Amino acid sequence: MVAKMAGEIPNNSDAAVTKREKQSAIVGRLLVTCFVAMRSGYPRKHLGAVFEELLVAMMIRVSDELGAPPRTASDVSKYLGLPRSNVRRCLNVLISEGVVRKVNEHGHTGELDWLASRIDAEYFVKIRGAIIAAADELKALDAA
Numbered sequence: 119m120v121a122k123m124a125g126e127i128p129n130n131s132d133a134a135v136t137k138r139e140k141q142s143a144i145v146g147r148l149l150v151t152c153f154v155a156m157r158s159g160y161p162r163k164h165l166g167a168v169f170e171e172l173l174v175a176m177m178i179r180v181s182d183e184l185g186a187p188p189r190t191a192s193d194v195s196k197y198l199g200l201p202r203s204n205v206r207r208c209l210n211v212l213i214s215e216g217v218v219r220k221v222n223e224h225g226h227t228g229e230l231d232w233l234a235s236r237i238d239a240e241y242f243v244k245i246r247g248a249i250i251a252a253a254d255e256l257k258a259l260d261a262a
Contacts, residue, residue, distance in 0.1 A: 137259060144255045151248035155241040173198055174208040175217050179228050188225025 156172055157165045174194055181189050191209060195202040209226055212218040219229045236242065 140259055141256065144252050144259070148248050148252035152245050155244040155248070158241045170200060170204055171208045171211055173200070174205055175212055175228075178212075178218055178226055182228045188221040188227045190224045190226070194226075 153165055153169075153172075157168065177194055177198060178189055181193075191202050191205045194200070194209070195205045198205070209218060213220060213226075216229050216232045218226050221227050
């Protein structure tokens with residue numbers, strides 16, 4: 119095997135590059151659809167302004183689903199690589215909007231009433247559909 123020089127473009131086949139390009143487009147379409155749909159729940163701000171809040175809320179939901187103990191701002195900060203002050207600000211907003219609730223002195227968990235009020239939310243139906251479509255497209259691409 120010959121060592122590559124820094125910045126040298128690897129000699130990949132056209133088929134491999136074409137496949138990678140299609141995969142990138144599928145993932146890009148998935149993420150754009152998901153973030154635009156998620157943003158619809160935050161009409162007060164643009165996507166960039168609520169991105170950290172979305173990440174914090176999603177991390178709390180994942181943690182809850184795994185049965186982990188309520189997460190502290192420090193836990194969330196370390197996991198997401200965000201400044202603790204940003205995480206605290208996000209948690210305060212999420213608490214005030216009923217998305218997350220405080221547990222014990224420093225823990226946070228998702229608020230099930232918030233989810234219950236959005237059982238059939240249009241944005242979530244769009245997200246699920248986008249994920250299923252992307253998974254199907256990626257599987258078909260791998261099978262080809």
